[in-house]
Amino acid sequence: MRFKPKYRWLPAPYRSVTLFIVWLLLNQSVEVAQLCFALVLAILLPLLTSRFREPQPLILKPVLAIRYMLLVLADIITANAQVAVLILGPKRRLNPAFVRVPLDLKHDLPITILASTVSMTPGTVSAEIYPDITLIESGAPMPQRWLLIHVLNMTDEAELIASIKQRYEAPLKEIFQC
Numbered sequence: 266m267r268f269k270p271k272y273r274w275l276p277a278p279y280r281s282v283t284l285f286i287v288w289l290l291l292n293q294s295v296e297v298a299q300l301c302f303a304l305v306l307a308i309l310l311p312l313l314t315s316r317f318r319e320p321q322p323l324i325l326k327p328v329l330a331i332r333y334m335l336l337v338l339a340d341i342i343t344a345n346a347q348v349a350v351l352i353l354g355p356k357r358r359l360n361p362a363f364v365r366v367p368l369d370l371k372h373d374l375p376i377t378i379l380a381s382t383v384s385m386t387p388g389t390v391s392a393e394i395y396p397d398i399t400l401i402e403s404g405a406p407m408p409q410r411w412l413l414i415h416v417l418n419m420t421d422e423a424e425l426i427a428s429i430k431q432r433y434e435a436p437l438k439e440i441f442q443c
Contacts, residue, residue: 274308276315281307321374322441333436337382340432348387351418362419363392366426368410368434375437380412382433388417 275281288303289295324330351359370376380391393413416425 275311277311277318280311284310319373322372324440325442326440329436329440333433333440336432336436337385340386344387344389348417351388359417360419362416362422364414364416364419364422364425366412366414366429368394368412369430370410370434370437370441372441375441376410376412379429379433379437383412383414383429390415 285303285307288306289299292299368376368379370379376394380394383389384391391412392415395411395413396408414429419425
Protein backbone atom coordinates (compact mmCIF):
# COMPACT_ATOMS: atom_id res chain seq x y z
CA MET A 266 0.00 0.00 0.00
CA ARG A 267 1.50 3.31 -1.09
CA PHE A 268 1.48 6.42 1.05
CA LYS A 269 -0.66 9.21 -0.42
CA PRO A 270 0.33 12.63 0.90
CA LYS A 271 -2.38 15.11 1.75
CA TYR A 272 -0.48 17.95 0.06
CA ARG A 273 1.22 17.23 -3.25
CA TRP A 274 4.14 19.67 -2.91
CA LEU A 275 4.44 19.40 0.84
CA PRO A 276 3.78 15.73 1.67
CA ALA A 277 4.96 15.96 5.29
CA PRO A 278 4.46 19.52 6.53
CA TYR A 279 5.52 18.83 10.14
CA ARG A 280 8.71 17.15 8.95
CA SER A 281 9.37 20.07 6.63
CA VAL A 282 9.06 22.56 9.47
CA THR A 283 11.27 20.37 11.67
CA LEU A 284 13.91 20.06 8.93
CA PHE A 285 13.86 23.81 8.39
CA ILE A 286 14.32 24.58 12.09
CA VAL A 287 16.94 21.87 12.70
CA TRP A 288 19.02 23.04 9.74
CA LEU A 289 19.05 26.58 11.06
CA LEU A 290 19.88 25.42 14.59
CA LEU A 291 22.72 23.20 13.38
CA ASN A 292 24.22 26.08 11.41
CA GLN A 293 23.50 28.64 14.13
CA SER A 294 22.67 31.15 11.45
CA VAL A 295 19.71 32.92 9.90
CA GLU A 296 21.59 34.32 6.92
CA VAL A 297 19.70 34.48 3.63
CA ALA A 298 21.77 31.63 2.15
CA GLN A 299 21.03 29.38 5.13
CA LEU A 300 17.33 30.27 5.07
CA CYS A 301 17.16 29.42 1.35
CA PHE A 302 19.04 26.15 1.78
CA ALA A 303 16.87 25.18 4.76
CA LEU A 304 13.77 25.88 2.68
CA VAL A 305 15.06 23.77 -0.22
CA LEU A 306 15.84 20.89 2.18
CA ALA A 307 12.49 21.23 3.92
CA ILE A 308 10.63 20.92 0.63
CA LEU A 309 12.89 18.56 -1.32
CA LEU A 310 13.67 15.84 1.25
CA PRO A 311 10.04 15.00 2.14
CA LEU A 312 9.14 15.09 -1.57
CA LEU A 313 11.92 12.65 -2.47
CA THR A 314 11.19 10.28 0.41
CA SER A 315 7.37 10.32 0.38
CA ARG A 316 7.12 7.33 -1.93
CA PHE A 317 9.06 5.21 0.58
CA ARG A 318 6.66 5.94 3.44
CA GLU A 319 4.06 3.45 4.49
CA PRO A 320 0.79 4.63 6.00
CA GLN A 321 0.70 4.39 9.77
CA PRO A 322 -2.14 4.99 12.18
CA LEU A 323 -2.42 8.43 13.71
CA ILE A 324 -2.33 9.17 17.42
CA LEU A 325 -6.03 9.72 17.96
CA LYS A 326 -5.90 10.17 21.73
CA PRO A 327 -2.96 12.45 22.60
CA VAL A 328 -3.94 12.74 26.27
CA LEU A 329 -3.78 8.96 26.54
CA ALA A 330 -0.38 9.05 24.80
CA ILE A 331 0.94 11.45 27.44
CA ARG A 332 -0.43 9.23 30.20
CA TYR A 333 1.27 6.24 28.51
CA MET A 334 4.61 8.09 28.47
CA LEU A 335 4.28 8.89 32.18
CA LEU A 336 3.43 5.24 32.91
CA VAL A 337 6.51 4.08 31.00
CA LEU A 338 8.69 6.62 32.81
CA ALA A 339 7.40 5.39 36.19
CA ASP A 340 7.98 1.77 35.14
CA ILE A 341 11.54 2.58 34.04
CA ILE A 342 12.32 4.11 37.44
CA THR A 343 10.75 1.17 39.30
CA ALA A 344 12.49 -1.42 37.10
CA ASN A 345 15.85 0.29 37.63
CA ALA A 346 15.55 -0.27 41.37
CA GLN A 347 14.41 -3.88 40.91
CA VAL A 348 17.28 -4.67 38.53
CA ALA A 349 19.79 -3.04 40.86
CA VAL A 350 18.63 -5.30 43.70
CA LEU A 351 18.84 -8.36 41.42
CA ILE A 352 22.30 -7.51 40.09
CA LEU A 353 23.76 -6.72 43.50
CA GLY A 354 22.29 -9.90 45.00
CA PRO A 355 23.41 -13.48 44.51
CA LYS A 356 23.69 -14.46 40.83
CA ARG A 357 21.86 -17.77 41.41
CA ARG A 358 18.65 -15.76 41.99
CA LEU A 359 18.67 -14.72 38.34
CA ASN A 360 16.55 -16.78 35.98
CA PRO A 361 17.02 -15.37 32.44
CA ALA A 362 14.62 -16.54 29.73
CA PHE A 363 13.11 -15.75 26.35
CA VAL A 364 9.34 -15.16 26.19
CA ARG A 365 7.07 -14.95 23.15
CA VAL A 366 4.31 -12.37 23.55
CA PRO A 367 1.43 -12.68 21.04
CA LEU A 368 0.61 -9.31 19.49
CA ASP A 369 -2.85 -7.93 18.81
CA LEU A 370 -1.37 -4.80 17.23
CA LYS A 371 -1.30 -4.85 13.43
CA HIS A 372 0.58 -1.70 12.39
CA ASP A 373 4.34 -1.27 12.51
CA LEU A 374 4.38 2.02 14.42
CA PRO A 375 2.49 0.81 17.52
CA ILE A 376 4.47 -2.47 17.46
CA THR A 377 7.72 -0.50 17.32
CA ILE A 378 6.60 1.65 20.24
CA LEU A 379 5.72 -1.49 22.23
CA ALA A 380 9.08 -3.11 21.45
CA SER A 381 10.89 0.10 22.39
CA THR A 382 8.92 0.38 25.63
CA VAL A 383 9.90 -3.15 26.59
CA SER A 384 13.55 -2.47 25.75
CA MET A 385 13.63 0.82 27.71
CA THR A 386 12.39 -0.93 30.83
CA PRO A 387 15.45 -2.39 32.59
CA GLY A 388 15.46 -6.17 32.88
CA THR A 389 13.77 -6.78 29.53
CA VAL A 390 14.92 -6.45 25.93
CA SER A 391 12.93 -6.89 22.73
CA ALA A 392 14.82 -9.36 20.58
CA GLU A 393 12.62 -9.86 17.50
CA ILE A 394 9.20 -9.40 15.98
CA TYR A 395 8.09 -12.31 13.86
CA PRO A 396 6.90 -13.31 11.37
CA ASP A 397 8.31 -10.45 9.32
CA ILE A 398 5.29 -8.91 7.63
CA THR A 399 7.31 -7.95 4.52
CA LEU A 400 7.81 -11.64 3.75
CA ILE A 401 4.09 -12.25 3.54
CA GLU A 402 2.48 -11.98 0.12
CA SER A 403 -0.18 -9.32 -0.19
CA GLY A 404 -3.67 -10.71 -0.14
CA ALA A 405 -2.76 -13.53 2.22
CA PRO A 406 -4.29 -13.45 5.70
CA MET A 407 -1.97 -11.93 8.27
CA PRO A 408 -0.55 -14.57 10.59
CA GLN A 409 -0.23 -14.13 14.34
CA ARG A 410 2.71 -11.84 15.12
CA TRP A 411 4.91 -12.31 18.17
CA LEU A 412 7.32 -10.15 20.12
CA LEU A 413 10.31 -12.12 21.39
CA ILE A 414 11.55 -10.69 24.69
CA HIS A 415 14.59 -11.56 26.77
CA VAL A 416 13.89 -11.28 30.49
CA LEU A 417 16.64 -10.98 33.09
CA ASN A 418 14.66 -12.74 35.82
CA MET A 419 11.68 -14.89 34.81
CA THR A 420 9.32 -15.76 37.64
CA ASP A 421 5.98 -16.36 35.88
CA GLU A 422 5.77 -16.33 32.09
CA ALA A 423 1.96 -16.07 31.91
CA GLU A 424 1.95 -13.17 34.38
CA LEU A 425 4.64 -11.34 32.38
CA ILE A 426 2.73 -11.77 29.10
CA ALA A 427 -0.52 -10.62 30.71
CA SER A 428 1.26 -7.62 32.25
CA ILE A 429 2.79 -6.50 28.94
CA LYS A 430 -0.50 -6.92 27.09
CA GLN A 431 -2.55 -5.11 29.74
CA ARG A 432 -0.04 -2.45 30.77
CA TYR A 433 1.48 -1.53 27.40
CA GLU A 434 -0.31 -3.10 24.43
CA ALA A 435 -3.89 -2.26 25.47
CA PRO A 436 -3.18 1.50 25.87
CA LEU A 437 -1.35 1.54 22.51
CA LYS A 438 -4.36 -0.08 20.85
CA GLU A 439 -6.54 2.65 22.33
CA ILE A 440 -4.13 5.49 21.48
CA PHE A 441 -3.93 4.43 17.84
CA GLN A 442 -7.39 2.80 17.77
CA CYS A 443 -6.14 -0.25 15.92
